Structure formats: structure tokens, C-alpha cells
Amino acid sequence: EVQLVESGGGLVQPGGSLRLSCAASGFTFSDYSMNWVRQAPGKGLEWVSYISSYSTTIYYADSVKGRFTISRDNAKNSLYLQMNSLRAEDTAVYYCARVSAITAPRDYWGQGTLVTVSS
């Protein structure tokens, strides 16, 4: 059974940093690309970032470019999102999701982790 479990969310002050993790199981992690999608409270889904299976291709949404860094460790079956210079508008539930290519469907999602940016 495919499982994706996010962790690392919490309350952080504006300008602060946070590192999210996503632990994957139930499939060969290195065979798949991964991405992060977020959802602000009461709002819709917003794609954040994409990383290919061996980290050779990485994309970011303009809203986080230069502030967020996606990475992965295939030996640990883990995906990460380093978030710096956080703003109030980054407050959201962050989901990791499996994907085979940038245009492909996000076929499995984690349960999400809440990031709140507030003073």
C-alpha cells in the first residue's frame, strides 16, 4: 500500500524557516518524481514544487522561487521542502504527492502538514 506521511509543520514567525519532510513507503521511491502542493485555509490547491526521481529536474512556482528548496533522499525514501523567508501568505496545509512526470496526475497524496506563519 502506498503511503506518504508528511511532518515538520508548525507555527513560525514571518521571516523564519521550516523544513518539511515526507516519508514514503509501499512503492519504489526512486522510480517516481515527487511534488509539494499546498492549500491555504479555505482556499484551493496550489502547486509548489516538483523534483524528478534522481533530482536532475526541479521546478518551483513563482510564488516560492528563491525561498523554498525541494530535495529528496532516495536511500531514506524521503522528500523534503526547506522553506525560508516565510510570509503570512505561505500559511497552508502542505501535501506531498507522487507523480510520474510534471504533466502526469498526482496519484497518491499524503495527509498534509499545517504550516502557520504568524507573529
Next chain:
Amino acid sequence: QSVLTQPPSVSGAPGQRVTISCTGSSSNIGAGYDVHWYQQLPGTAPKLLIYGDTNRPSGVPDRFSGSKSGTSASLAITGLQAEDEADYYCQSYDSSLSDVLFGGGTKLTVL
């Protein structure tokens, strides 16, 4: 405002058929990029409902179907059930923006 436009809400009585539209442009849906649909039940993570315009993942009832024409796509739900009450999102890719796009979402209410 999302590049992929969905109606904010739709509603229908149990047993009825509803459709949810997703309107894009020549750089995303109209360029031939696949449209995928997700269902998000209250308080849960999104779940893949339709992929590649018209395909259902294993376990998704055939009451759900997808279609695409030109710069638009649609999700149809027949035999509406109370458990279908959820938010629905379309998703595609835009070559001009080099971005993965989600529609703004549509809240389905079963009357």
C-alpha cells in the same frame, strides 16, 4: 484568480447528473496537455478521480467520467449520492507559464 476556471459551486438532487467545467486556454488544455480531476472530501487530502482526460483509477465508480474538447474539460457525475458531496479540482500543465495548474475548485452540494 486561477488560469483554469471552474464554477465555484454546483448542486443536484440524489440520483441526478451534474457536470463541472474546467476552462483553460491554448497554452494548457488547448495545447493538448492532459486534464486530471481530484475529489477532496471535507477535512481530507485530495484523491485522484480522473486522469488523462477520461481515465478512472482502479476503485473509482463509473458514475464519474471525464471529457475534453478544445480549451475545456468536464467532469460528469451521474446517479448523484450524498457521499459525492465534496470539492472537485481540475489540473493541467501550462507551457507558457511552465507551471502545474489547478482550477479554483468546485463545491458540489447534494440537495
